[in-house]
Structures are given as C-alpha cells and as structure tokens.
Amino acid sequence: MNKSAQKTERKRLNLDLPMSSYEQLLQLAKETGKNISEVLRIGLSIYLMANEANKNGQSLGIVQGDKVVKEIVIIS
Numbered sequence: 001m002n003k004s005a006q007k008t009e010r011k012r013l014n015l016d017l018p019m020s021s022y023e024q025l026l027q028l029a030k031e032t033g034k035n036i037s038e039v040l041r042i043g044l045s046i047y048l049m050a051n052e053a054n055k056n057g058q059s060l061g062i063v064q065g066d067k068v069v070k071e072i073v074i075i076s
Contacts, residue, residue, distance in 0.1 A: 050074050 017025070028039050050060040054074040062070035 047074075
C-alpha cells in the first residue's frame with residue numbers, strides 16, 4: 001500500500017502557549033518550510049529520542065566536528 005493510501009488515525013489538539021513560544025513556533029515553521037503541526041511532530045520525535053537515551057543512561061548531543069557542543073538532558 002502506498003503512503004497516500006494509508007490512513008493514520010489523528011487527534012486534534014487545542015494548544016495554549018505563551019505568545020513568545022507561539023512566535024518561535026511560527027518562525028521555525030517559516031524557516032523550515034513546514035507547517036506548525038510538522039514542527040511540533042518533529043519536536044516530539046526529538047524529545048522521544050532524548051527521553052529513550054536518558055532511560056538507557058545516554059544523552060542526545062549537538063556535535064560540531066568531533067566535539068559535543070550542547071547536550072540535551074531530559075530531567076525525570
């Protein structure tokens with residue numbers, strides 16, 4: 001079955017954000033050419049990866065060259 005024929009169950013959300021967060025979300029969407037929902041789905045995917053790494057005693061990092069310049073830490 002091709003991707004366009006697949007049906008994915010969806011849930012619509014009503015989200016309450018501070019204006020500054022909403023503006024950042026709009027800016028990310030504009031910069032990446034994605035819509036707000038896509039930006040949020042990508043953010044959730046990254047959060048899930050970071051959380052899974054945390055459960056395994058690992059962390060997610062931003063690497064520049066061979067050096068980790070930022071670490072994403074999920075506080076449980």
